Amino acid sequence: MAKSIEKYSDNDLYYMLTSDKKTAEKAFAELYSRHSPRIFAYCRRFLGNKEDAQDVFQETFIRFLDSTKQDRVMTNVPAFLLRIARNLCVNVKRKDKNPVSFEEYMVPDNHENDKSELLTLIKMALDVLPEEYKDIFILREYDGLSYQEISEMLEVPLSTVKIRIFRAKQKIRDVLAPYMKEIEKYN
Numbered sequence: 001m002a003k004s005i006e007k008y009s010d011n012d013l014y015y016m017l018t019s020d021k022k023t024a025e026k027a028f029a030e031l032y033s034r035h036s037p038r039i040f041a042y043c044r045r046f047l048g049n050k051e052d053a054q055d056v057f058q059e060t061f062i063r064f065l066d067s068t069k070q071d072r073v074m075t076n077v078p079a080f081l082l083r084i085a086r087n088l089c090v091n092v093k094r095k096d097k098n099p100v101s102f103e104e105y106m107v108p109d110n111h112e113n114d115k116s117e118l119l120t121l122i123k124m125a126l127d128v129l130p131e132e133y134k135d136i137f138i139l140r141e142y143d144g145l146s147y148q149e150i151s152e153m154l155e156v157p158l159s160t161v162k163i164r165i166f167r168a169k170q171k172i173r174d175v176l177a178p179y180m181k182e183i184e185k186y187n
Helices: 010-016 021-047 050-067 077-095 115-128 131-142 147-154 158-186
Strands: none
Touching: 010 021, 010 077, 021 050, 021 077, 021 131, 050 077, 077 131, 077 147, 115 131, 115 158, 131 147, 131 158, 147 158
């Protein structure tokens, strides 16, 4: 390795994971430092629970490492990591079906209206979104991926991505509407 490990591309580092132990460890450490904050943030937003997010986050990198044992062509490490994390998050949500009623959020309570309450309501609005809307919304609004990047990552048509984001925003507006009306009464 003539050049510093930081100078290698993600794809080059991925292929270095199959090299000798010392090179593989350095390559993994660099990939981890580049991508771990984003992957953990995604897991945390998707699951809404720090403990579950940490478990999924760790499992994501374990599976990422395991993927080097397969004969794979790597073209986009960040998207690959997000896909692993997304699939694991969806699995956790399926197992932990704690049904949330959409109607539970339709009636605002009369507690003090402050920023933390609004943030809580936004989080709850995300929680009631169907999974196919939620993950696309998070990828777009929190992770800043373009519609095209989301389409490629999830392997769905671009039009599907646009429709799901539109519907996710509409559902969030519906959940927040009673709360916003309550605020207007006091202003």
